[in-house]
Amino acid sequence: MDIFGLLQNTLNWLIHPQTLAYALAALGLAVHFGYTGLLNMGVAGFMAIGAYGYAMSVLHLGLPWYLAMLVALVAAAIFALILGIPTLRLRADYLAIVTLAAAEVVRYLLTTTVFDEWTNSADGLAQYHDSFRGSNPLPEGTYGIWPWIYNEQGWWMRVFGILLVAGAAWWVWSLMRSPWGRVIKGIREDEDAVRALGKNVFGYKMQSLIFGGVLAALGGIVISLQSAVVPSFYQTNLTFMVWTALLLGGAATVFGPIVGSMLFWFVMSLLDYALPALANMGILPISNIQAGILRFIIVGVALMLLVIFRPQGLFGNKKELTFAK
Amino acid sequence: MPSNEKNSNAPKKAIDLHVGEMVPGVAKKDPIIVAEGVKRSFGGLVAVDVEHLEIPRNAITALIGPNGAGKTTLFNLLSGFDKPDHGDWKFDGTNLSGIPAFKTAKLGQVRTFQLTKALGLLTVLENMKLGAKGQRGESFWVGPFKGLWNKQEQEIEEKARGLLQRFKLDAKEADFAAELSGGQRKLLEMARALMTDPTLVMLDEPMAGVNPALTQSLLDHILGLKESGMTVLFVEHDMHMVRHIADWVVVMAEGKIVAEGDPESVMKNPAVIDAYLGAHQDVDLGVVTGRIAAEDV
Numbered sequence: 001m002d003i004f005g006l007l008q009n010t011l012n013w014l015i016h017p018q019t020l021a022y023a024l025a026a027l028g029l030a031v032h033f034g035y036t037g038l039l040n041m042g043v044a045g046f047m048a049i050g051a052y053g054y055a056m057s058v059l060h061l062g063l064p065w066y067l068a069m070l071v072a073l074v075a076a077a078i079f080a081l082i083l084g085i086p087t088l089r090l091r092a093d094y095l096a097i098v099t100l101a102a103a104e105v106v107r108y109l110l111t112t113t114v115f116d117e118w119t120n121s122a123d124g125l126a127q128y129h130d131s132f133r134g135s136n137p138l139p140e141g142t143y144g145i146w147p148w149i150y151n152e153q154g155w156w157m158r159v160f161g162i163l164l165v166a167g168a169a170w171w172v173w174s175l176m177r178s179p180w181g182r183v184i185k186g187i188r189e190d191e192d193a194v195r196a197l198g199k200n201v202f203g204y205k206m207q208s209l210i211f212g213g214v215l216a217a218l219g220g221i222v223i224s225l226q227s228a229v230v231p232s233f234y235q236t237n238l239t240f241m242v243w244t245a246l247l248l249g250g251a252a253t254v255f256g257p258i259v260g261s262m263l264f265w266f267v268m269s270l271l272d273y274a275l276p277a278l279a280n281m282g283i284l285p286i287s288n289i290q291a292g293i294l295r296f297i298i299v300g301v302a303l304m305l306l307v308i309f310r311p312q313g314l315f316g317n318k319k320e321l322t323f324a325k
Numbered sequence: 326m327p328s329n330e331k332n333s334n335a336p337k338k339a340i341d342l343h344v345g346e347m348v349p350g351v352a353k354k355d356p357i358i359v360a361e362g363v364k365r366s367f368g369g370l371v372a373v374d375v376e377h378l379e380i381p382r383n384a385i386t387a388l389i390g391p392n393g394a395g396k397t398t399l400f401n402l403l404s405g406f407d408k409p410d411h412g413d414w415k416f417d418g419t420n421l422s423g424i425p426a427f428k429t430a431k432l433g434q435v436r437t438f439q440l441t442k443a444l445g446l447l448t449v450l451e452n453m454k455l456g457a458k459g460q461r462g463e464s465f466w467v468g469p470f471k472g473l474w475n476k477q478e479q480e481i482e483e484k485a486r487g488l489l490q491r492f493k494l495d496a497k498e499a500d501f502a503a504e505l506s507g508g509q510r511k512l513l514e515m516a517r518a519l520m521t522d523p524t525l526v527m528l529d530e531p532m533a534g535v536n537p538a539l540t541q542s543l544l545d546h547i548l549g550l551k552e553s554g555m556t557v558l559f560v561e562h563d564m565h566m567v568r569h570i571a572d573w574v575v576v577m578a579e580g581k582i583v584a585e586g587d588p589e590s591v592m593k594n595p596a597v598i599d600a601y602l603g604a605h606q607d608v609d610l611g612v613v614t615g616r617i618a619a620e621d622v
């Protein structure tokens with residue numbers, strides 16, 4: 001086994017745009033689930049709206065990248081609003097069902113040939129990068145320190161993603177230590193107690209749903225910066241992988257979702273590299289392709305074990321978050 | 326009577342609250358709540374059916390009645406946590422029917438719950454601070470910038486500490502509320518409610534589960550609320566306590582108001598003895614509420 005190559009590949013994932021996108025989405029989910037107690041099972045839908053909102057605004061409206069991103073975030077906020085109005089007065093489970101279904105609806109709308117003119121259906125969209133890449137302030141060339149060596153565009157999207165993650169983490173952290181966070185945490189535990197103190201619980205839950213949804217959409221945008229957007233990326237398993245990253249780190253924490261995402265992709269790429277290698281060497285009695293699938297099975301089992309044995313994640317406080325009410 | 330023996334430290338009662346005869350629905354000189362034709366049924370069961378009820382201002386009113394009489398349901402209706410089949414009520418002249426719970430609280434009518442709702446995962450001090458109204462930092466856009474709300478937060482903290490001291494919870498301020506005893510949680514919930522600067526405090530069984538050693542101080546707190554100008558409406562089963570601190574007593578049975586008056590008269594009222602104290606167990610409750618004519622029994 002090429003240990004050097006394995007290490008380089010695995011460490012690369014720590015600041016991969018996909019990892020950063022997961023971190024943003026998981027932060028949004030932390031706001032939803034960890035702090036407010038909202039069960040959002042439609043993370044993939046929010047991310048899809050972020051990615052497509054950005055790509056389509058550039059391609060069809062001819063907007064510069066920053067305005068296109070703004071349009072994408074507004075679209076995600078509206079999506080949250082539409083999902084929240086009928087469900088946030090109901091029990092938490094209803095939001096879970098509605099978000100799960102809505103995310104699938106979004107994906108079908110993006111896949112169907114009916115809107116081919118705008119979405120290019122199953123093939124997705126590409127070639128919307130000029131505006132963003134044209135604003136790259138970084139010097140040309142390929143540079144970095146091992147194992148992180150990229151060209152200026154590779155760095156530009158990573159730096160941009162890291163800045164977004166840092167900004168989002170700061171906003172979540174400072175909100176959660178504020179009186180706003182106090183109300184939100186109170187709602188997570190007992191809505192009626194908070195209502196009895198004169199707080200508009202519905203309004204706060206809506207703010208939380210929109211805020212977390214916008215963070216997930218930012219994640220979608222970061223993913224779209226790499227090459228193209230395709231609808232098949234935004235399946236329900238994306239939602240579950242973001243959940244795994246969140247629970248790995250700790251749902252009611254700020255650094256948990258970030259470190260959880262890094263750890264998730266670190267392990268995923270490690271397995272992606274190691275399992276087929278082990279299969280090739282005859283250590284694992286399976287084929288190459290089976291080895292590729294095996295990592296998802298491992299992730300599923302890990303998620304189950306996590307929820308059962310360490311529901312607070314790596315960084316969480318057990319007192320603050322358990323799945324049993 | 327024990328209350329006479331301890332006359333020296335007996336609380337000062339508000340008197341002369343009503344107009345006319347002491348019958349259910351009697352008008353009050355200065356009512357803070359006026360309810361009219363409030364009915365709430367669950368399927369076939371009529372939980373609350375109040376024709377007319379007025380709660381006197383700046384007095385302590387006890388709402389008593391057997392389990393299942395509809396006291397909690399009436400609380401839920403008045404505070405906007407439940408919706409009636411029909412009926413109106415005014416709080417301080419404002420029509421409150423159909424108003425969501427958080428708005429009634431904003432208007433100055435705060436309540437506690439029979440099953441305590443201290444937020445166990447927040448500290449005692451955070452619980453208290455949550456109660457304060459008009460916090461700038463509770464806005465999404467202001468929250469992240471501590472400089473914009475920190476000063477107000479300090480003021481709120483000071484006020485919270487003062488109340489915690491009064492309720493003898495100051496030593497516990499850093500503890501999670503989940504670590505408190507049941508009685509301490511009741512105290513915390515009441516103290517937290519006071520953080521909203523209410524004009525009317527509605528307490529649903531504030532004494533239930535409270536250690537007898539704490540009861541006296543809780544009574545003093547409730548009396549203190551009246552002294553500082555608030556109105557108290559509370560549900561209680563302990564007759565001794567009702568007699569001791571209530572200025573006015575409203576008796577419910579099977580959803581209806583069956584009697585009201587000052588504690589002494591109400592305790593002597595045969596309808597109350599029947600309905601609540603169960604002295605005449607042979608008489609059906611339905612007779613008291615008028616559901617069944619006495620002769621039929």
Ligand SMILES: Nc1ncnc2c1ncn2[C@@H]1O[C@H](COP(=O)(O)OP(=O)(O)O)[C@@H](O)[C@H]1O
Pocket residue numbers: 367370371372390391392393394395396397398399
């Ligand atoms: N949510 C509900 N659903 C069905 N029945 C209810 C509900 N809430 C209260 N009740 C019924 O209404 C009646 C009054 O209850 P409650 O107001 O809790 O009485 P109290 O507080 O006087 O003991 C009881 O018979 C109770 O079973």
Ligand SMILES: [Mg+2]
Pocket residue numbers: 396397398439
């Ligand atoms: Mg009750």
